[in-house]
Amino acid sequence: MIRQDFHRIDPKRRTTLDHKKKQFATPIFKQQDYPFRLNFYGVPPTAEITLEEFEQWAIDRLKILAEIEACSYRNKTPPETEEHIKPLLQKFLPLSSNTSSSIGPSDARLKKERQKDHYSHFILRLAFSGTEDLRRRFARAETMLFRFRFQHDDSRERRAFIESLNLDWEPVSDEERRALSEKLVQATPGLRRADEETWYKVNWERVPELVEKRSIFLSKGKAYVPGREQLSMVIAEFTARLERALELTSRALPRLDEDDRLTPILNHLSKNFGSAESVYSESEGFVDGAPITAGSIDHLSQHFPLCMRSLHLSLRKNNHLKHFGRLQYTLFLKGIGLSLEECILFWRQSFKGLTDDEFNSRYKYNVRHAYGDVGGDVNRRGRGYPPYSCQKILGDTNPSAGQTHGCPYRHFSVDNLTNLLQATGVNDKEVLRGVREDVGKARYHIACNRVFEWAHKSEIKKVKDDGTWNQTDLDTIVHPNTYFKRSYLLKQLGRNPPPQNA
Numbered sequence: 339m340i341r342q343d344f345h346r347i348d349p350k351r352r353t354t355l356d357h358k359k360k361q362f363a364t365p366i367f368k369q370q371d372y373p374f375r376l377n378f379y380g381v382p383p384t385a386e387i388t389l390e391e392f393e394q395w396a397i398d399r400l401k402i403l404a405e406i407e408a409c410s411y412r413n414k415t416p417p418e419t420e421e422h423i424k425p426l427l428q429k430f431l432p433l434s435s436n437t438s439s440s441i442g443p444s445d446a447r448l449k450k451e452r453q454k455d456h457y458s459h460f461i462l463r464l465a466f467s468g469t470e471d472l473r474r475r476f477a478r479a480e481t482m483l484f485r486f487r488f489q490h491d492d493s494r495e496r497r498a499f500i501e502s503l504n505l506d507w508e509p510v511s512d513e514e515r516r517a518l519s520e521k522l523v524q525a526t527p528g529l530r531r532a533d534e535e536t537w538y539k540v541n542w543e544r545v546p547e548l549v550e551k552r553s554i555f556l557s558k559g560k561a562y563v564p565g566r567e568q569l570s571m572v573i574a575e576f577t578a579r580l581e582r583a584l585e586l587t588s589r590a591l592p593r594l595d596e597d598d599r600l601t602p603i604l605n606h607l608s609k610n611f612g613s614a615e616s617v618y619s620e621s622e623g624f625v626d627g628a629p630i631t632a633g634s635i636d637h638l639s640q641h642f643p644l645c646m647r648s649l650h651l652s653l654r655k656n657n658h659l660k661h662f663g664r665l666q667y668t669l670f671l672k673g674i675g676l677s678l679e680e681c682i683l684f685w686r687q688s689f690k691g692l693t694d695d696e697f698n699s700r701y702k703y704n705v706r707h708a709y710g711d712v713g714g715d716v717n718r719r720g721r722g723y724p725p726y727s728c729q730k731i732l733g734d735t736n737p738s739a740g741q742t743h744g745c746p747y748r749h750f751s752v753d754n755l756t757n758l759l760q761a762t763g764v765n766d767k768e769v770l771r772g773v774r775e776d777v778g779k780a781r782y783h784i785a786c787n788r789v790f791e792w793a794h795k796s797e798i799k800k801v802k803d804d805g806t807w808n809q810t811d812l813d814t815i816v817h818p819n820t821y822f823k824r825s826y827l828l829k830q831l832g833r834n835p836p837p838q839n840a
């Protein structure tokens with residue numbers, strides 16, 4: 339693999355940089371050691387990695403952060419969130435401790451894991467520092483990830499890591515502790531005697547969680563924190579440093595425009611926070627052995643997400659769909675495994691009242707084009723265009739009157755959306771209320787996942803209970819074709835329980 343140094347700016351252009359830009363243009367390249375599993379990400383990476391690693395590592399981390407955010411949007415409790423992301427972390431961003439039984443502290447794999455964690459954090463920091471909203475969401479998700487790892491770290495390693503941070507927590511002297519003893523006990527829930535604890539004084543803004551819970555003694559702008567609340571202090575410190583760093587990064591961002599290799603990758607990443615669509619591969623929607631033919635689409639449409647269900651209902655009602663609806667639906671059908679011949683047959687049978695000649699001259703070419711059978715650039719020949727992701731559908735301009743493409747959660751009025759959901763069998767008041775709330779907060783794909791989870795409640799419970807599927811098989815859906823495949827497989831498993839002792 340050709341290694342490409344992503345810090346180096348094209349030398350021809352470097353000569354034109356002004357002095358302000360120059361101060362960023364002299365990185366010192368060095369390999370870094372990672373003595374601890376945890377990282378406050380205080381030092382930017384400076385060693386070389388390939389562009390492929392640059393992109394893939396960022397996508398892997400993005401997947402984790404998107405799941406963390408989705409859990410929080412769905413009001414999952416910390417233990418539920420933990421259960422959800424643990425296998426995903428293992429798959430996309432494993433991070434072993436020094437005392438891990440399988441690898442030793444000097445092991446190359448351990449170093450690679452930490453390097454990936456370090457680099458991916460900084461790449462996403464670049465991608466998400468552009469706007470205040472992205473910075474806030476990134477800091478929140480990263481803090482949750484750090485908290486999760488901190489809580490699960492080996493206790494000796496964790497202690498050594500904290501000592502390495504040189505945090506300016508001021509220890510409370512014995513004298514002061516004795517003087518404040520009564521107040522400390524009163525303000526700190528569950529404490530019987532002040533001398534049971536080691537105490538630290540920090541500025542009250544540094545421990546917002548504790549201040550909010552009113553579980554801390556405050557005096558003259560200082561919070562008196564018992565040692566057992568170390569977690570809160572470390573987390574607060576992590577967040578504060580990250581927020582500061584994001585601000586600084588956002589100011590340095592304009593100079594990145596100098597690098598036309600990185601800017602498109604970073605732009606792509608920043609557009610996909612909340613729906614790490616890049617992890618979807620075109621073959622992912624196929625279900626091996628499923629009977630996908632023109633004649634089976636009516637029956638299969640029960641497994642379609644609302645965007646495709648709505649297109650299918652419109653098609654059956656009007657015997658026609660306008661161009662963008664046809665394109666969205668055709669690509670989806672291609673993605674679930676409908677062959678070109680069957681797709682042409684499907685549209686031919688659906689457009690009633692047309693002669694063969696009319697159909698062939700007006701519609702057939704577009705279907706063949708979507709499949710890559712005609713036209714298109716050389717690269718797309720034979721493949722056509724990929725099925726649209728939620729991100730693409732949600733980001734498209736609003737359909738105008740008479741057009742049926744788009745995402746109903748995003749593009750329908752709340753009343754029309756509710757009517758459509760009820761017409762497709764979603765009649766649970768709590769689910770409908772949750773959907774309205776999600777939509778009100780522009781969390782469209784969360785609404786869609788809420789409906790999916792409700793519609794497949796018993797099947798999801800079953801595959802979880804019997805261990806047929808794990809949490810990585812049930813991560814947040816960010817692609818209509820994933821919705822179909824998961825729905826189809828879950829319902830099949832429900833109908834055909836796996837044989838005992840298989």
Ligand code: SF4
Nearest residue numbers: 643645728745786818
């Ligand atoms: Fe379709 Fe995605 Fe909207 Fe669900 S969230 S209806 S899958 S576009």
